[in-house]
Structure formats: structure tokens, C-alpha cells
Amino acid sequence: MIQVSQALSIISENSCKMPIKKIKVHKSLGFILAETIYSPIDMPPFRQSSMDGYAFSFSELNQFDIVGVSQAGNFSNEQIKKNQAIRIFTGAYVPDCLDTVVMQEHTQRNEQTITIIKKPNALTNVRSKGEQIKKEELVLEKDTLITPAAIGFLACLGITEINVYKKPKVAIVVTGNELVKAGKKLGKGKIFESNSVMLKVALQGVGINKIKTFSVKDNLKNTKKTLQNCLSKFDVVLVSGGISVGDYDFVKEALLYNGVEELFYTINQKPGKPLFFGKKDKTIVFALPGNPASALSCFYIYVHLALKKTMGFDSVHLNKIKRKIKTPFQNTTGKSLFLKGFYNDESVTVLESQSSAMLNTFATANGLIYMPYNTELVAENEEVTVIPIN
């Protein structure tokens, strides 16, 4: 049995980045960039007006004849005399012979002439070519998280494809003779299967969509066969149930039989003590406790970390926050606890009813409060670590 911090280190070390793939920019939200990107163009690609107004060549003159119009998207580069100006709009091309734009609000127009009332400095309101970024300059560094802003930036440079780290394909393996699919009749001694549905949406919440669910009865042969198949075809295997020490818990045996290396089994924590983590080749395996609330706690604390690591996230992206606890708390168990809590911007409250079998409290919690095994008493307003869970 190991401590929480050891478990997290082992997971972190053993969850390797996925291979790289090329992806369309408009589909890259939430991926991690696997290359450094340099600009293929100057942006803006031409000298551009940053205002609606009049473009002219700066001199002592304050009165101009209007001889043309430059609207965004049009292009004209005619010669314009010193005493001439053109009507110009935001984003429009500034002809080479002009250097300054006066805002329309600072002019007085009289048919085809304008008088400047408030004169700008020379070169004002003209964005130079490449002012935002020059060709070959750095756009985004390798390992950047792709956000809407990053996608907008890439798109405005005309970049349509980038290399990112793949997201893992995940198998969910649900074990248990007692499980009945929701919508079916609930026979005596049976319960509705909920872990596969819950884990699937939790995975979707992390941005993972290649997920397949398998059900096996509590039977060693079937468990071995299903796991063998999953280990060869998926990057991450999540097994739900069948991992405690009861006679009918075949999962650990079936994993070892299939050549999975045990990296840890059981953590000094509550809930979620019987958690198995292992690896075969590059596939990582979690065998989660069967009861829903324990399984979900382990998902947020451990599986989440592993998934993010495989997707190329580094620690800076991992979600841990500090909050002042509203309710003093005593931990006399000698185990690390993860308590369902509700946090706001300042503090966190321990919710009532922490039983590991129950999702009731979990469904209204927004964080798990971490109480290390060696912390006996946490006083009111002391800072604690919270793992956000939605």
C-alpha cells in the first residue's frame, strides 16, 4: 500500500505522451501543440488603416481634395498628390504614397474636400506591414494548449493544419454479475449498471471521444479474453469493479495473466483504497473500485492526471486550487481522505454524507478536498487543496 503522493508520481512517470498527428486547425480545440509554429505571412499583410477616416501624406497642409476611396478588401495603389487624400476605412489598404490617417471625427467635410480640425501626428492610425507578426516569426510554441484564441491566431495567418498530440483511445471494462442495463427490469439481487455511463461522460468532459465499453461477467476466462483484446487495441483501459480481494474478483489475476506490469495496487486513502495501476507496452490500465462514488473519485484524482499527461499537458495545466475550509475537520483514520466539497471563489465547505457508496453528495459537489493521511486536524479557515470536479 502506498501514499497518495507516491501514486501520483508513479502515474505521472508512466503516462507517456501519445504520438503526434496532423489535424485541421478548426478541430484542434483542447489539443496540445506538438510543434513550434512560425508565421507563413506578414500580418497584417499590407499597410492597413486602423480607423475610419482619411488617408493623406503628412505635411504642413490641412486641407485636401478627396480623390478616391479605400475600403477594406479593395486594393488600389494610385499616385496621390500632396494636397489630395482618400476616404479610408478600418482594415483597408493604405496606398504606398500615403502615411497617415486622420479619424473622420477630426475632420470637416465639404463635398469633395476635407479640412483637418485636430491633426494627428505623422504615421498615426496606419498599421505597418507585419506589425502584429512578421513572416517566420514565432506564432505558438510547442506544448501550447490550443484555445479559441490560438485557433483564431492560426486561422488569421492562413494556417489550416497543425501537429498535435493525439488523444488516447479508451476502453471501459465493466465487471459484475449483479449489473443490469438501465431501462431493463431489475431482477432480485441486481443493481443498475452506472459506472460505464458515468466514466464515459467523465472522459468526454476531458475532451476524449474515442471510447468503447465492454461488459464481462465475473468469470476469469471471459475477463482475461476481454482484457487481452482491450490491451492490444486501446491506449488506456479503465476497469470498473472486480479488483478487491473477494473470491470472485478476477480482474487483477486477468491483468497479470495478460502481461500487465503492476505499478501499484491499493492506496492509503478513503475512498478508493483498492485502486490498481499498471502498464503493458504503452497501454496504461486503471482498475477502479466498483462502487460509483469511489470510482469517480479515483477518476478525478488519478485517471484525469494520466489522461492529461498522455494528451501532452504538463503540470502547469493541472487543476488544483487552494481554498479556506469553512468547517474544521479531524482526520483520525491515518488515511488520506478525499471529501466531497463545494467551493466558491474564497472558501470550501465539506458536504454532509461522505459515504463512498453514494453518489448523492457527489452530484452536488464541485470539488474534492484533499486531507493528507498525516494531517490530523484542519482548523476553520486553514487552507486546503481542492480538486475541481466539473
Place this chain on the structure above:
Amino acid sequence: MIQVSQALSIISENSCKMPIKKIKVHKSLGFILAETIYSPIDMPPFRQSSMDGYAFSFSELNQFDIVGVSQAGNFSNEQIKKNQAIRIFTGAYVPDCLDTVVMQEHTQRNEQTITIIKKPNALTNVRSKGEQIKKEELVLEKDTLITPAAIGFLACLGITEINVYKKPKVAIVVTGNELVKAGKKLGKGKIFESNSVMLKVALQGVGINKIKTFSVKDNLKNTKKTLQNCLSKFDVVLVSGGISVGDYDFVKEALLYNGVEELFYTINQKPGKPLFFGKKDKTIVFALPGNPASALSCFYIYVHLALKKTMGFDSVHLNKIKRKIKTPFQNTTGKSLFLKGFYNDESVTVLESQSSAMLNTFATANGLIYMPYNTELVAENEEVTVIPIN
């Protein structure tokens, strides 16, 4: 021109909840529940062992003959005598005549008999029927955000469908003769269109997937026609560009022509001053500034709020955090500022280069720092409001 806080209030008041629809539980992640849910069953549906061990009828006896097995998913309710026990596993049915389970670690087994070494109290390790939740008891209140835990909870009660507030269908209307689709040749005076791609992924980031993009040239007739179509078919219309006061900015005129009520136009802020917000029937309309960084700022500050409101979120779900600012900041503009920043768990740093035309900084920011128009100086370590942006 109005202030930021007024704009937020107007948006909040005018963004109405979408109609209700029935949805499969496994597809309901991120929706807001539009009904209160009561449990259709007792959970657990039967008296259940919470341990691997032996079930017996509590008495002065400490030695028992093992006469059967109850495994999770099986059901047997035979009569068992006082000096008899059965092998039982976690989650398994406890026959009516038995009341206590002893952990296997606290027994000594000798072929078909066991001796209890450490005797539990009566009724220990047996979960009573309905211990987690009883039939007809409250499962989830109306207006709860559907999280993985909520989905797990509903699924374990056999609930397969729930009523939620719909998510809005969103039209993105991009205006501008200067815009060229990425991947095409960039003619003189043209730039790559990026706002539609960026707004689309930003919407996806909020969980909205019914999005359609329209492009119109700077032409009043086409703009009117496209907007008319969008106003009749979508719940939210986002127009990008064409909203400043230049001669070629037709959007406002086209909106008013189509019967959109102007709720505000222009905010005393930077970036994003020329922001239009209006409404026709239940469709809300934002006309965003054309430049990408301003458009995205307005999205996170204003559109995000409106979308969440339509999806049934209330203020408790809205994302605003407080951080200590690392860099003192002076605001002499008289305008409210939204500065691109990078925050960690404790503090926030104002990033360099805040120009509204540039997405460079935005792409590496994770928050917008709000500097109200009437705050002239913010000292180092003073608390500021940050809007997280990814």
C-alpha cells in the same frame, strides 16, 4: 454609451431560458436540469453486504457452519439456522434471516466452518434497503448542472431520460469584403477570415454544437437578407464586423430594418467599444467588433453570459475569480479595460502587448483582468477580478 456593469445587467435580463426538452441521460453532460427528479426505486434495492466476508444472524455464537454462498448478482433467500452462516461478497444480497456480516479478515476458516476472531457489532456491514436513497426521495433538484456524478447517480437509479433546458442554436454571420478563406490565395488588400472559426470553437467550448456560419459582403441588401434568415431560424445571432460607424458598416442598419430592438450599442471599454446587443422576439443578437481580439474579448465577457443564461445557468455557475495582481497598473483612459493576463492559483500577471488587433497575446493568456473605468491605480498585490478564458 454605457458602462460594463450596465451592459452585463441588460444582457442578463434579456437572455431567457431556452425551452425544455427530453434527453437521454448519457447525452446530458453540461445541460441544466429542468425538472426535479425523485427516485423510482430504493437504492440499494435490497439489503446488501458492504464487505467480502460471512453473513450470519447475530447472537452469542462465534462458530458457524458455512451452508451457502451469496455472490453479487445472485439471489437466494433460504432459511439459515442460528449456527449457520454463508460466504458473502460485497454488493451481494443478504438473506432476510441474517443481519450481520463479518469481514473475512476477522475470521478463521476451517473447511466448512468459521470461527469469528474479531466480532463485529450486530447489523454491521449490511446496507439496509434504500440506505442511499428511498423510492420517491429527492434525487436532483431542478436547475442542477448535470455533471458526470449526476449522470452516474441517475443511471444507478435506472433513470434513462430527463428534461433539460435546450442549448441555443447559434448563427455566426461574418461580414467584410476583405476576408479570404484560409487555404485560398491571399489577394492584395485581403486578410484571412478567422473570426468564424474562432467563434465556432469558442461556442463549442461552452458546449454548443448547433452552429452555422454565414458570410456576407459589405452590401446592405445581402446583409439584410442574411440577417432576416438568421433571426427567424436561430436563438442567438453573432455578427462579426460591420458595426462601427464607417460608411460601409451596414450591420446595425440591417438589424434595425429587420425589427431587432437595440438594447445597447457601444460600451465604455477597451477593447470592444462598438458592441451591439439587441433582441427580436426571443432571438438575441450580438454584433461584435471585427478585429479578432476584440471580438473574442466580447465573447468571453458578454456572449458567454448570455449563452449560459439561455442554457439555464444561474449566477452561481458564472466564472469570475479574484487574484492578486503582480504588476501595478494605471488606468488613465476613463474606460473599463480588459487586459490579457495569466493567472495561477494565487496571482495574475498582466501580459505584454495588449493591442486589440492582436491575438498573439490572447493565445497565451488564460484570463481577462477587469479594470473598471473608475479605478485609476491598482497597486501590486491588490485583488482584481479575472475572467478565466479557457
